Amino acid sequence: MKVLTNKTITDVTGILASGISCGIKKDGKKDLCIIYSRYKAVAAAVFTKNKVKAAPLLINMENIKDGYIHAMIVNSGNANSCTGEDGRLNATKVLESAAKHLSLPPKEVLIQSTGAIGIPLPMEIIIPGIEKACSELSDHGGLAAAEAILTTDTSVKTITVEFEIDGKPVMMSGIAKGSTMIHPDMATMFSLIVTDASISSDLLNKFFKSSVESSYNMISVDGDTSTNDMAVILANGASGTSLIDNSDESCKIFDAALNYVNTELAKKIAKDGEGSTKLLEVNVVNARSVEDAKKCAKSVASSTLVKCGMYGSYPVWQDIICSIGYSGANFDTAAFDIFIKGDNSKLQLVKDACEYDFDDNKVKDLLSKDLVELIIDFKDGQNFATAWGCDMGVDYIKANAYLNI
């Protein structure tokens, strides 16, 4: 597998996209995009576990049922959530309008809205916007689409890989958004992956759901999850390679590429957490079970006190121990170690559940980097898991207390 920099979703065979500004965002930034596959694609999706689901998600949960999707329309700046019956009608109108312009049955289109909750969709702006976005579909519109799905994000999030099936190249690329209300069990995030691989619906669903568990469901910015979270993959088979089969080596190659793409997008979301200054990676190793490792990694990456400590580049090993302790993981409470990973070595903070005599300055240096990697070694098994979060700083509070309004 190769990572292709400077490539994005429209470099995948058969994928067209566009991203325009139709006026939902008041600052003139892009806010509407269409992603279109020339070939009907096998599709899999996961949705927020929040009981309150936005109108577009309720439509998608129906449309994805038969496993095939042709296009997707996404607006940012307005989540069309908590908008009641009118919200559901508006989502249907947007979907039908896009389907009409693309000459597709509405049930082959997905819809996503992200942004402010509780405000009616400005239909008088979106409907003409859809026509424009459809007319601008092109094989170089991927980055514009990636821009058009952002809300409070500070950067475009895309990743592209290439791998071989039958000796022929297959491409997979994804775009994502999300920076606050980010937590395990799906966060205020949206992720769209496209690939020209040829794969069955059953296999795509199996791989995608499993991969989401170890990527988007292992990140936390603030412990809140939203009404609009969704991740989706379209596989259009346009690479012309043979069908990926469960019994095949190609299966492992596809799964590895998918995990890489989802994990990289998840990390980009975690790193772009509102007000954050660094990415926090929590690796739990030598745990009794994968479940124990996951619980512990998520708990540490989600701890408000750990996040605050990371913001101040302060070695809050006591807070880390507390968050391990309340994680629900099973482990030997007297025999675990904690390290921070450096460039070529690891620096020990805790040995057998007690403070280790570490060098304050060296620790401070490692905690001041863009990426802080913690290792929690349970010394009690063979299993591991990784979770990602970010630090929580003064800017997070200011943004979410609306102090500048």
Next chain:
Amino acid sequence: MKVLTNKTITDVTGILASGISCGIKKDGKKDLCIIYSRYKAVAAAVFTKNKVKAAPLLINMENIKDGYIHAMIVNSGNANSCTGEDGRLNATKVLESAAKHLSLPPKEVLIQSTGAIGIPLPMEIIIPGIEKACSELSDHGGLAAAEAILTTDTSVKTITVEFEIDGKPVMMSGIAKGSTMIHPDMATMFSLIVTDASISSDLLNKFFKSSVESSYNMISVDGDTSTNDMAVILANGASGTSLIDNSDESCKIFDAALNYVNTELAKKIAKDGEGSTKLLEVNVVNARSVEDAKKCAKSVASSTLVKCGMYGSYPVWQDIICSIGYSGANFDTAAFDIFIKGDNSKLQLVKDACEYDFDDNKVKDLLSKDLVELIIDFKDGQNFATAWGCDMGVDYIKANAYLNI
């Protein structure tokens, strides 16, 4: 039941206490206290659910087993947690020293340490301190004791009530500490209640454990829980009233007093959350079950985004809806209302899951008060629950990022 202001634990018959500065805290503040009952007391306690438990708690879990306790020694400034085998030996030495000076068997004494984690107890300071604290025990030392258990708290937390059993007065009083790492399932808190009521061990345990569920386990400051959390009640029977019996009216009176004392102390802890400026009370009403109401109330009071919004006195009804949605509670997602309670009325924010046309200025006024009371009406049953939290502000981040070090 009467609330007695200006009374504290040593106003309960048979209770002596002292609080001194022995030098654990570098700023000269009180850091060691003894609470002693002239009569052996029936006792009940609950401990942190954190898997990593501090040394003193492991001792207490043994000592409380037979249900009788005579005294308690508490130090602040050092939690004696994550201190390994030496920590356990030190806790035993402290306990044995206190027991010796009080002429009690060690198993009739409880011990608690609260403060910094991972630092060895300064035994050369504490051991002489114990002798001094024992010699200063008096029937007016309650407030000094209440001061000596504090860590980053900004205020002493005490509450006292009087009620009648057989027409005779019975008193109940509590002291508590806690302001960060506060979350359901016991937080970095310590609460001690004393009463001169006469009650069996079984009944005291039953009432206390149930009361803790609706008080200390319904508060959240930051979602973190610690290694040292503990709540304990001693009932020494010194009021001379007859034994409270399950079949009796006195049972209800005692239970009501206990719930009041625990709830008031829990609210004082939530209000004194690190860097907080206001108390947040979340009332869920007309829920399908008590469990649904509790889940929802805890979730809203624990949401980082809701806490940030409260800090900015901004009506973040969207964040409230999200935290209701991911709470795990069962409810009709299209039919719930949200209100803020005013002095004589309530102001509606959300009607049937959609934004209600509220007056921004009136809402801002209510959100700017010391106490913000939210009401979430599920309109779907007869059950209710209340949780408490506080806002999360810039000072919380600064304190926990150690920005001033």
